[in-house]
Amino acid sequence: MSGAEFVPLSLTPLLIGIFAAIACALPGNFLVLRRQALIGDAISHVVLPGIVVAFLLTGAVTAWPMMLGAAGAALVSVVLIEAIRRLGQIETGAAMGVVFTAMFAGGVLLLERSDTSSVHLDVEHALMGNLESLIWLEATGWHSLLDGDALAGLPPELSRLAVVLLLVVLFTWIFWRPLKISTFDEGFAQVLGMRTGLLGIALVMIAAIAAVAAFDAVGSIIVIAMFICPPAAARLMTDSLGRQVAWSVVFATLSATLGYVFAGYGPLWLGGSDSVSAAGMIATVSGVILALTALFGPRRRGMMA
Amino acid sequence: MLLEALTLQLGYNATLVAIGAMLLGIAAGVTGTFLFLRKRALVSDAISHATLPGVGLAFIVMVWFGMDGRSLIGLLIGSALSAWVGLLCVQWLSNRTRLSEDSAIGAVLSVFFGAGVVLLTVIQGMSAGRQAGLDSLLLGSTAGMLLSDAILIAVGGALVLALTLLLRRPMSLVAFDSDYAAASGLSVARIDLATMGLVLAVTVVGLKIVGLILIVALLIIPPVTARFWTERTERVWLIAGALGGLSGYVGAAISASAPALPTGPIIVLVAFALFVLSLLFSPARGVLSSVLTHLQYRRRVHRRQGLLALAQGQPIYEGYTLRLLQREGLARADGVATEEGQARAAKALLDEKRWEILRGLQAHEATAARYDGLTNLETILTKDQLRDLDTRIAAPREVTP
Numbered sequence: 001m002s003g004a005e006f007v008p009l010s011l012t013p014l015l016i017g018i019f020a021a022i023a024c025a026l027p028g029n030f031l032v033l034r035r036q037a038l039i040g041d042a043i044s045h046v047v048l049p050g051i052v053v054a055f056l057l058t059g060a061v062t063a064w065p066m067m068l069g070a071a072g073a074a075l076v077s078v079v080l081i082e083a084i085r086r087l088g089q090i091e092t093g094a095a096m097g098v099v100f101t102a103m104f105a106g107g108v109l110l111l112e113r114s115d116t117s118s119v120h121l122d123v124e125h126a127l128m129g130n131l132e133s134l135i136w137l138e139a140t141g142w143h144s145l146l147d148g149d150a151l152a153g154l155p156p157e158l159s160r161l162a163v164v165l166l167l168v169v170l171f172t173w174i175f176w177r178p179l180k181i182s183t184f185d186e187g188f189a190q191v192l193g194m195r196t197g198l199l200g201i202a203l204v205m206i207a208a209i210a211a212v213a214a215f216d217a218v219g220s221i222i223v224i225a226m227f228i229c230p231p232a233a234a235r236l237m238t239d240s241l242g243r244q245v246a247w248s249v250v251f252a253t254l255s256a257t258l259g260y261v262f263a264g265y266g267p268l269w270l271g272g273s274d275s276v277s278a279a280g281m282i283a284t285v286s287g288v289i290l291a292l293t294a295l296f297g298p299r300r301r302g303m304m305a
Numbered sequence: 306m307l308l309e310a311l312t313l314q315l316g317y318n319a320t321l322v323a324i325g326a327m328l329l330g331i332a333a334g335v336t337g338t339f340l341f342l343r344k345r346a347l348v349s350d351a352i353s354h355a356t357l358p359g360v361g362l363a364f365i366v367m368v369w370f371g372m373d374g375r376s377l378i379g380l381l382i383g384s385a386l387s388a389w390v391g392l393l394c395v396q397w398l399s400n401r402t403r404l405s406e407d408s409a410i411g412a413v414l415s416v417f418f419g420a421g422v423v424l425l426t427v428i429q430g431m432s433a434g435r436q437a438g439l440d441s442l443l444l445g446s447t448a449g450m451l452l453s454d455a456i457l458i459a460v461g462g463a464l465v466l467a468l469t470l471l472l473r474r475p476m477s478l479v480a481f482d483s484d485y486a487a488a489s490g491l492s493v494a495r496i497d498l499a500t501m502g503l504v505l506a507v508t509v510v511g512l513k514i515v516g517l518i519l520i521v522a523l524l525i526i527p528p529v530t531a532r533f534w535t536e537r538t539e540r541v542w543l544i545a546g547a548l549g550g551l552s553g554y555v556g557a558a559i560s561a562s563a564p565a566l567p568t569g570p571i572i573v574l575v576a577f578a579l580f581v582l583s584l585l586f587s588p589a590r591g592v593l594s595s596v597l598t599h600l601q602y603r604r605r606v607h608r609r610q611g612l613l614a615l616a617q618g619q620p621i622y623e624g625y626t627l628r629l630l631q632r633e634g635l636a637r638a639d640g641v642a643t644e645e646g647q648a649r650a651a652k653a654l655l656d657e658k659r660w661e662i663l664r665g666l667q668a669h670e671a672t673a674a675r676y677d678g679l680t681n682l683e684t685i686l687t688k689d690q691l692r693d694l695d696t697r698i699a700a701p702r703e704v705t706p
Contacts, residue, residue, distance in 0.1 A: 037408040038347055041415075045518075087592050088584050093407075094346040094529050098580060101522030105573035108444060108519075112565050127443070128422055221422060225415035232408045263423070267430070274430035276423045283419025290412055300402045 008139040012155055013131050014260050017222070017282060019161040020214035021252035023168045024226035027207040029245050032231040033183050038096060039078075039204060040227030043211045044220035045100040046077040049107030056114055063156060067212055074208040077103055078201075129219025131260070131278045134158070157217040164213040171206050172245070175199065180241055219279045226252055229286035236290075236297030255286035307562045311555070319561035321455040322447040322514070326553035326572060328462035329511050330523060334549025336469050336503045337524035338531065338542040342480035347410055348395060348501065349524045353508045353517045354414035355391025356384035357421025360442055360512075364428055374428075377454050377513060380442070381461075384517075385509045391417050392501050445516030445569035447557070454513060461510035466546075469503050476500055477538045514557075515569035522573040523549055530580040533587035552576035604629060605679050609653060611635070615642040616650035656682050662697050 024040070031037050050073025054065045077099050085095040138144065138153030145151070172179070182189035182196045189196050211223045234247035259282030264275050294300055340346055363383025364374040372379070391413045398409035425439055469476075478486045479496045487493050504524060511520040531544035556572030585592050611626040612635070621627050621640050630636035635646035642650055659682050664673040672685060683691065 032404075032408050035405050035407050037405075037411045038350075041350065041411055084584065088529075088533065088590065090529055090532070091344050091346075093344065094341055094525055097346050097350065097521060097525035098529055098577070101519055101525065101573055102577035102580075105519055105522065105570035105577070108567060108570040109574065112567050112570075221415060221419045224411060225419055228408055228411035228415060232404050232412055235404065236402060267427075274426075276426040276430075280419040280422030280426065283415050284423055287412065287416025287419065290416070294398060294402050294404075297402075 007141055007144060008136050010260070010264070011139070012136045012158055013134050013278065014257065016134055016155070016158055016161055016217050017131055017256035017260050017278070018253050019158070019165045020218045020222060021226045021230070021256040021282070021286075022249055023161065023165045023210040024207075024214055024223055025230040025248045025252035026168050026172050026245065027203060027210060028227040029231040029234070029241075029248050030179055030183050030203055031207060031227060032235060033241075034200075034203075036204070037228050037232075038093070039207060040211060041224050042077060042081070042096050042100040043074045043208050044215060044223045046073045046103040046107075047212060047215050047220065049073050049103050049110060050076075052107050052110045052114070056110065063160065063216065067160075067216060070212040070215065071208060073103065074212065075205075078204060078208075127219055127221060128277055129215075129217060129222065129279045131218050131222075132264075132275070134217065161213055161217060164210060168206060168210050171202075175202070179203065183241075218282075221283050222279045225283035225286050226255070229283075229290045230255065233286075233290040233293040233297070236293040236300040239299055251286065251289050255282050255289060259283070259285040307559060309562075311558045318447075318450060319557075321452065322450055322561065322568065323554055323557040325450070325455045325458040325462075326447075326514050326557035326568065327550045328459050328466075328553070329507070329514055330527070330549035330551070330553025330572070330576075331546045332462040332466045332469070332549075333507045333511065333520070333523035334527035334531070334545035334547070335466060335542045336500075336507050337549075338528040338538075338545045339469070339473070339476040339480055339500050340504055340524060341528040341532075342477065342538065342541070343497070343500065345406070346525045346529075347407070347521075348392075349504050349508065350521045351395050351410040351414040351417075352388045352392055352501070352505050353520050354421075355394075355417040356388045356508060356512060356517050357418055357442075358424055359383035359385065359387025359421075360439060361421055361424025361428060362387065364439060365424070365431070368431065377451075377457060380439075381457070381509050381512065384442075384512060385505060387417065388505050388508060389502075392505060441516075442512050443516050443518055444567060445512070445514050445519065447514055447560075447568045450513070458510055458513060461506065465503055465506045465510065468506075469542075472496070472499055472503075473539075473542065481538070514553075515572055519569045519573050522576060523552070526573070526576040526580050527552065530576070530583045533583040533590050536589070548576070548579055552579060608633070608635075609679055612646070612650045612653040613657060615646055616654035658698055659691070659694050662694055 028037075028040065031039055047070040050069040050071070051066045052069075053073070054069025057069075058065045080099045080103075081092070081095050084090060084098060085092055088095070090098075134155040134157055136144075136150075136154055138150040140150070178189065178194050178199055181192065182194055182199055186196050207227070211227070214223050214226070230248040230251035231244070233251050234244045237247045238244050260278050262285065263278040263281035266281070267275055337346075337349070340349060360380050360383055363380050366383070367376060367379050368374040394413045395406070395409045398404050398412065399406040404412075428439060475486070475491055475496050476499070478489075479491065479493050479500075483493050486496070507524060508517070508520050511523065515523060527545040527549040528541065530548050531541045534544050535541055552572055552575045556575040557568055559575070560566040560568040560571040583591065586594075588594055607623070607626040607629050611621055611623075611630045614621050614626075615630070615636065621630070621636075627636065627640060630646065631638060634643060635649055636642050660673075660676055663669045663682070664676060666673075675685065682694075686694070
């Protein structure tokens, strides 16, 4: 394939997919180890009402208010889950189920009641994203990467995700040691004087930021899949946290790349004509990777004696 | 309009939907109770999302054989099969690998849902699939529901309900104490699988009305709500069934009363409203009642301490205590006891003295452990015992200067 075709049509969606996958997989490693994997699931459901409310307040589909709305909704849901868990003495899973389904239902209702038919805002879009449409029309080939005018036409999702990815990487790098210790032995971390409660909230907030930024570009399916599948697969490969994080980045990148390619070209290879959903295919590929590691991974049964 | 909907006078279709939703709500509430008591509420989330690829495959297969791809029963069979595969994947991942159950749930739900979305886009590319309307199963859609669909939902719901009631004893035993259940000869794994099978059946039956994303709510919210009203299992599932049925019925009626009110979300929001009301106002575990209990406790502590201070002629500096005693007519604004206050104070002092003696006696060791500085000893001991205690209090005698 020539650069003239690849760069404008496939480079940016591919990069956005990879950035989103890695940004979600990094905090996902800790969430999986802390048995909080379903926080990603809950956040990706409650983002919908946040986005709808932001849209109703501003009256336009603009990125920043929507991201703020989504982040606000994520924060509200975390607080609500905690409040219901404490006030009602209900176990976390059930409290989560109550909150995220009710908020999602509220989002759908708001969406149906308000006149959003004129803009591109619907439930299917929220679930599946529109990775395929994030193309870079100004580019004409590889040389456009050095061309300032063409670069100005890059989809804004790309730069936003790049910033968020950088934030996530920095967070993981700076708090590596506290995160590691508090994940494996919370009591020991407290003895060392770490504020483990605060750290846990920071981790959830970082996960929420990654989820919201990725959600904006690629829809909620990829977000949930990338929070869990690459870290889970990586956990079946190694006992060391450092290597697990590295594997998860590899798996996330692999899922995003293969998923995008299969979605775009797979049907052509099989003789079809239309491409299929890239978001769905990326999630599927990450599941296949997880299945393979669950069957053949060297550490699939836990610590070796 | 709403009243007409609630009394089933909005026409044939609305009536069908309301009755179907009520049956579904009852079945989901009862079945969900055992899932909730087993602390595995979110497994239902994996099951419901795992129905999507089955729906897509069933459509493709039915079109392949030249049938109408939208036939509800075919889609439901397909969704049940793929949800079953998803459930087995969750079980296998959490039992046979080191991954915890929540990771297994999240992995299965996202991957199966992703695969389902891929199949949906494949179907949109097929010539027969342009008008398939399969995405209505995501959020449910009751517009234009056929009588045959409604009968299918009603029969399915009733069947699930009957099976759940039949299996309720072993299921609640496993939910409360799986070790004991195993020791008394029940196969815990098989009963767990049966619970999950029933949850799966509810999910599949509910696809048409509330859709696969929100059916989880009907399985989780009514049991959680019911838990606020009782401590007994056999009542939890009864109440949960009633709440689920009520949510389904009222939700369907509200959604029929005006346009642009989607049935599934409204049913979920009605269930959530019932939850919030219970969280706030339930008599035993509600927020309001625990606030009241706390305030009452605080009042008792302050009243008792204030009375003891009055009895011993000590001044009261604590503002709340002083206000409390004044409001109840036990003390004047300057902190001096009224007549009734003096009587109550003497009584409190006597009670305190009796407790003091009692705590020194070996024979009353068990009673002494109940001392909390609030309980009136007269409510615990018999008159004879009290008289016996009183003889030990030193009688007033003349004091020589």
